[in-house]
Amino acid sequence: MRSSIIxxxxxxxxxxxxxxxxxxxxxxEARVLSIPAxxxxxxxxxxxxxxxxxxxxxxxxxxxxxxxxxxxxxxxxWWLARLExxxxxxxxxxxxxxxxxxxxxxxxxxxxxxxxxxxGEPPLGLLVVALVGINGSLISLAFVGLDxxxxxx
Numbered sequence: 001m002r003s004s005i006i007x008x009x010x011x012x013x014x015x016x017x018x019x020x021x022x023x024x025x026x027x028x029e030a031r032v033l034s035i036p037a038x039x040x041x042x043x044x045x046x047x048x049x050x051x052x053x054x055x056x057x058x059x060x061x062x063x064x065x066x067x068x069x070x071x072x073x074x075x076x077x078w079w080l081a082r083l084e085x086x087x088x089x090x091x092x093x094x095x096x097x098x099x100x101x102x103x104x105x106x107x108x109x110x111x112x113x114x115x116x117x118x119x120g121e122p123p124l125g126l127l128v129v130a131l132v133g134i135n136g137s138l139i140s141l142a143f144v145g146l147d148x149x150x151x152x153x
Contacts, residue, residue, distance in 0.1 A: 005015050010092075011098075012098055013052035014078045014087045014095045015018035015095035017052055018083060018091075018099055020048060022099075022136075027041075027129065030123075032110075052090045053086060056102075059087075060082065062084045089098055100137050101137070103131065103140060104141075107132070109133075111130045
């Protein structure tokens, strides 16, 4: 019982870490995020990552440890591409659920902001965020169902 609660908590934290870093990248690229909000999102991501995989995960994600010639040769140079292997051991259906709900809320929220835009031309970045958020949510939701059905067997 206790191990399943710990596994669920690690999965939730992994989902929050993945969602935080994904949203940080997406919203900064779309230029719709302020600097203070970006700092808060980054700190939430770091805290969730530390809770899910420990300080070794932070070192692996941001390559704080020195590189070895053979150990890191297959890893990507882009920090966001290293996020999935870093979170892999603690990722579960709870993580998929957090990702699906978070992306859905952000996507729908971006559409609402586009609809309520006071001027005639809303920022194009909001439309990109809405597209990625809603589509990513639908794809993640499919994995929540697959993981739940495979764990019942």
